[in-house]
Amino acid sequence: MTDNLMEIHDLSVEFTTENNVHRVVDNISFNIPRGKTVALVGESGSGKSVTAYSILRLLPPDTAKTPTGTIIYDNKDLLKLPIKSMRAIRGDRIAMVFQEPMTSLNPLHKISKQIGEVLYLHKGIRGKKAEQRIIELLTLVGIEKPETKLNSLPHQLSGGQRQRVMIAMALACEPELLIADEPTTALDVTIQLKILELLKELQARLGMSLLIISHDLNIVKRLAHYVFVMKDGKIIEQADCEQLFSTPQQPYTKELLAAEPTGTPSSRKLGAELLKVDDLKVWFPLPKKLLSRQQDYFRAVDGIDITLRQGETLGIVGESGSGKSSLGLAILRLLKSQGRINFQGLNIAQYSQSQMRPIRRQMQVVFQDPYGSLSPRLSIGQIIGEGLKIHHIGSREEQETAIINVLHEVGLSPDSINRYPHEFSGGQRQRIAIARALVLKPSLILLDEPTSALDRTVQKQIVELLKTLQEKYNLAYLFISHDLAVVKALSHQLLVIKSGHVVEKGSTEQLFSAPQHPYTKQLLEAAFLTPINNETTIPKEE
Template identity: 55%
Template structure:
């Protein structure tokens, strides 16, 4: 018997007179106690499908077809009927645990609110139920955590609170929309274990939306693979993974950054730091004296040669991005930063302008790193206006050349960033850095926001550019698989400290510290 039955679901979005057909003829069902995973890359319509089950889509959406929950039709149901189902029988867990919790209320209050609303429990009874829930989702020392505000909890703890919230009213069906994507790998593993455990104990049905096949492999009973709003393949998880039928599924499964970095010849050193420190002072007391420091980066010594990639690995809050910004001289730091034989530490902003052409950066978020109001040509050519690079040549020509080099159609240079996909935008960001012909490129999680198949392409592109121009990369990532595909040497960071550093092959084969071992285990679990 199935809890949720979706038949021939079609969803269209209307805007400015244009219609976008987001979901086409999707049919699937979730059985009692079963976990079904909706897998697909961004834009495949998986989240839209999930949100449509309890009519949480914006007004511009038109939903056709049938969605039956426990036999009752949900499409076109009254708002009152939907409200009874929402949060009560069907619960949601969203991707971003920070923004899904109200920052102004304690977690006790947020949990109790829904319990009081749906179950009528008040005062001590509600409090007992909240404690029970927090214990159930594995929050240690739950009693002392009741009065905590969301910002006082870590990302993993916040996601546990979200799960507790979703479980508060004993739902039958849990819809989890990328619940682990924003979390670090080690935390991801814990949350997945928790969900699997809860499912077994409470007999929950689960609809799990994700782009990460490793997650699916660990948790799902059945898999629906979506592409462009259509389910191209569905079946038992084991079967789909062992014997994928549809070419798209095969492509997804094969999409894994592979290969290793180019072997390295003896080359001059491009960048060296010695015991680089970034400490943020903490003020306290009546006179705002400095009472301590947040050690964002502590004594990091790095050295990168031309053509070499240094991979910096760590979880969120480990200080890897801060290290990158300090090297780029975008934030203040202490300790020498020797770039191409010159100590650039302490130079004034005007004096650093000359070195900017040799030292470029590509950021994580391809949506945030391109100014939405400039054309691609303006974006890529911006650096040319500052630095004198081949002043005799036509700028348009240079932009066209670099676009072709990073795999973009030069004819598209008049368009705006929002007309491009995530992978294409990241190529634009790379082109903006490469047009200045830098010696060192800082890559701050350049692949994290991208789909797996696109990640592979970007890794290929970066490797090709490095080989061609002898670039030095400072590559920052939390994703060990991507790091392994690109890095010659590796540095593992945790809470601002360098935990381990050495040759990439050596670190992967024979990790020295416990932390590195834990990271490796979490990242490659389920693959080998």
């Protein structure tokens, strides 16, 4: 009897359009052993997610076809099962965690209802028993005070919390196979460790198999037993994890392994003080308790000081909910705050929106999700040129010249000007977002997790691009990230935030070489620890 839970043979997947047929997975074969972790790695567009979706038959049947191949599970070919039989397997025996929880969770339903639906459909559990199981699952995936989150809607949770809810849903029925499509992309390094530890514990307890799809090779190295490298729809290399990382054979695999952002921040001499923030506070009022007159607040940012010079990068790190993004948005006056914000010699903390408008040209932002921050209805030229129009900069011809020039600056063809966001890859869309900020020639750019959703090779390119632009234009960056490898490569100074407070700050070199605060040490340990599969135990969070 085979020890494989699933066997995939000669699988091909084609997408059909009006004009042509595009083969995105091309005759691949691999097995998923019982109780083991298999990783599919490769850049965006390599066919990893399409392969995973094929297992559960989640691809649109009108446009996606499987001209060759079998997927054998429980002595049956999943590709030939009736759809009713597939529905019984999905979520029960084979479950999936998707990459983007905000689009995977129903925005109109409470999380208790969404997890409860899985329990009811597959196990017939409802009422108090279901509620107890939901609380148990939320506790299992590391959500604090889960009983207070049962009635929360997805938008009321942080990105990390939403991903943990997705994992709780997938684990609800204790499946034999869990497919995890970039399961930790949006999570902090400490939460990544906790999720990885959780998956390993469940694997040991349930004998569960894991299929991990990831561009983060640190995750793969910590968790996988076997690795399959995909490129252009084909598996070009396969090996057990230790062998692949120690002696990769293919040039493409070597390129992936060498793609970790490295180097040091810009060495250009720093200029005069550009930004000084004193005692900044962002407090959100909480609902009043019954019969209580006292107003309580959630203190997202609670008395933070910052100094930033022209040409300098300040890295801001901390876990989800620590206050990083709230701090950045408050500095740009996009969130109501208290305290002093001195920018270019002006105290802008109390400026009205009309007073802020001319200053916003000097303060730009690049968001985490380039697809969500670029209007799908506007062409690339319209997106980049919007700020020029708002600030009445130049004639139409001058604006078009500026757009073409900035596309060159960020490494995109001027032919892109009449195309739309959906026609570009994630890395290209992030370059467009950088171009939109850069075209106004700002002094300060807030970068809010600008590389977290990108492949490592693309991350490295974006970091090098940001360094080049900083050198050329003497830009100052506020760089918010949970990826400490990227922070180290780009930041001169570092600010470590926990629960709205700064716990440690100083030069990046100093904090990475000799951190003083236990929380900083915990972040660094989580980011750079690299055990191989089951040979090293991942430490528990403090």
